[in-house]
Amino acid sequence: MLKARPALRRAVIWSTGAAALATTGAVVSPAFGTAPEVNATAVAANGVQWSPCKPPDDPKWAAWKGSECATLRLPIDWARPDGPTFDLAIARRQADPAARTGTLVFGPGGPGDSGVERVGTGVSRFSPEVRRRFDIVSFDPRGVGLSSPVTCTPALLAERPSPKMTSQADFEATVAYNRRLRDDCRANTKPAGIFDHLDSGQTVRDLEAIRVALGEKKLTFHGSSYGTMLGAQYAETYPRNVRAMVLESVMDHSVPTTRALLKDGAAAGQDLFNEFVKWCEGNADCALRDRDVRAVWKKLLAKAERGELATPPRLAGRLGSRLTSNDLVNMVAFRAFYQAGFKMLADDIVDMETREASGPPPRLSPLPPAVPVFCADWQLPVRNYREYASLVRTMNRTAPDMPYLLPLRLAAACLGAPTANPQHRLKPTARKAPTVLLVNSAHDPATPHKWAVSVTRQFGRKGVLVTYDGWGHGSANDTPCMEKAVDGYLTDLKVPARGTHCPAVS
Template sequence: MFRRTVTVVVAVSTVLAGLPAVAQARPGPPPGLSWGGCPDDLPDVPPDPRVRCAPLRLPVDWARPDGRTFTLVVARRTARVPEQRVGTLVFGPGGPGDSGVERIRRGDRFSDELLDRFDLVSFDPRTVARSAAPVCTPDPQLRRPPVVLTGQADFDATVAYNRALWNRCRPTSPVFAYADTLSTVHDLEALRRALGERRLTFHGSSYGTLLGQQYAERYPDRVRAVVLEGVFDHSLDVRSFARTQAAALQDAFDEFVAWCDSSPGCVLHGRDVRAVWAAVLARADNDGYAPRTAFDVTAVALGMLAGPRFPQLAEAVRDMAAGMPPPEVRLPVAVAVFCADWPATVRDHHEYAALVRAARAVAPDVRYGAGLLAVHTCLGWQSPVRNPPHEIRVHTRTPLLLLNARHDPRTGYAWATHVARQLGRHGRLVTYEGSGHGTYLRDACTVAVVDRYLVDLTLPGADARCPAG
């Protein structure tokens, strides 16, 4: 039986005017870093003498810099060739919910040149892993609502479930109510100062691109270079967000179907892949995989197309068509970050159903995309949010480098082109013409584009492209 676990990362946005008072945080004296051993908490990663960790004490609320503090956990991997060292590169983890400390400890997110020439630094953002992560346990008295809501009763139950969960989370972390990305922007600036770097060199991946964008917006004179890989667009209303995420997943699914039609290595080669997929969804609609649902089927595509793992997706579809249930889906989302950045301003089931229809109109095969799960995750969050969405306004000396796959199921290409238009001459978009989410290490072309920018500050030409591998 097919039992793989698929990890799904989601996001949601809408437009709210204005910027929060936290932007006025005072700099204060530079914090300090005292490097020591890292916790030996990754069973498959032995300690590495080049990797050290440090706690960084920071304000819980940057509008009150002299108030309560929390510990941000930071990791550093020193350059392998010190005589060729360029400086320090800070990596912004995605998710939200990914651990930057684990990325540094594993060291598998960087090219050999970057490992040789930069001290590589990252951190666990607020509420993630080692940095004041909350303990969130659902209320046992409440039933977990379905992801796709079928009526007002489901809608009300979801709001009640979410709020009860958040009330159980909040007392367990001092930063649960202060985990928005704009607060993390100020954490990142404090980290730059603690590292003694005059200007920031930064590589953000997926959700980490929002951190890179907002840092460059707030601190343009302190930017040396910023890479945005798998670009988030923080300017969309909730309907546009749901529609564009569904369209991105449909586009990636179309690429999978085309591959299967042309590749003898696909286990569905020679069959009508869309018809097989539709039959799987129909079985789910008729409780054929109960308690798994049609959304769980769609989540399989969302997870595997991010690789992309076309052969494995074909096998999963074949197995589901034979009656096996969809693989288990995990949802590792840092809710306190996510919902403070991307408000789900949906008042009732009538508005929610309109979002479902908008998604299905552009995604007839995959139906939902990640947008509906995103809305579900944040229904009932306080409004307005701490970090309201807006079009980015950046004026840096060195343009930001954007890198996105043409067929990305999570941060769709339309998001990257829209953010590039917002940046204008202060951004440069490089297109990887293939599929998948996260393209830096895809091939020699994508590695060279990013490395030359980070090392030499060399920008690629306008409309630069890397062919699909």
């Protein structure tokens, strides 16, 4: 049976967040409060003033004992370091003082994941040895969580049109909706100006400010999923400031075109569906064993298209009582593949076969407000409906069992959006960094293994890839083999042999 793991990507957008304005400088302040300003060119002059986390009254914060919080006041636009500022929320859990090596900064994924929440609710994703040796620090990237979160009118978010366009009129309506939503989010996101500076190029500078503020001569970094893009761009921007860097479930920001990105995403989703079908063949743990899984799935897709598909009980609170076919693919199957949750998916399918739909008509689940971060990093032009329809055909030929996968929804959401940090291959400066360790599952639904291979090559001899020959999104601590490779590198800078593979756990 496949080993179940918690999903790495949990898009958490909190409506509360401190965003105090200052006219100049950079401020380090405790527990989401305020503190005296310090010069912007010496952000760490007084060090970070940590205090026990005292966030708003919310049950999810009840288990935060032992975590500390602070804020860094940073420029909204690093091209104007003395211009308007925002507060970046950071959190840490301390190492064993007797064994401490330094600080490990975790780069959260998504975009939209909260690093502050991840530190606060525990850092179990890291081994006991890493937690013993390193202070674990993470942050809410600009636009997320407690760092000036992207805020949009809920009613307008709920109006997002379906990616299933059928005409040029639909295409133009989507572009117009995207423009209205951007204007709305820009007006509601505070402080003024932050909405237009959410790209990873700005966040790279935020990460460098964190390193300086912590007083670390060199950065030890572990980036997951979307956080790997941040790590790779940090390495090309500040290669001499890296001690060690792990990139887990690797985004390849060099994928050049809309079609290439969508085709790669479709191929990864279909690969996991194929693996699911193979796992179910005669497997005693599969509720669909000895059945034609693809035929059953096809009937569910048709049922969802008719508005007759009941939501599995475990998801009803999030998705309502009925599912669209889009959410059947993305919110049920795709998310199960994140966790290598094949048994869970098979159980859901059997449940959906037999359950009668009731309640209001199905609704398309809205995309998280962190979509502007993605749009700021990816230039994905689509000229008109004809080109869009061609992209849909390419995706659906590549992934016949997984139509309208999430990458297509993101591309539709970015139609007409400006891009501040478009795709590029890593600059040669990245090869001046120390050896970077990349880890990826062979079967990853969101960051295909070929992307990890590509980014490894972009680092040249400074890139080493370790492959987990299993399934799911995130693999750094899946097995003792993977944990040993990552831990030895982080703690003692022992680089695994090139081409290392760790066997799948079944």
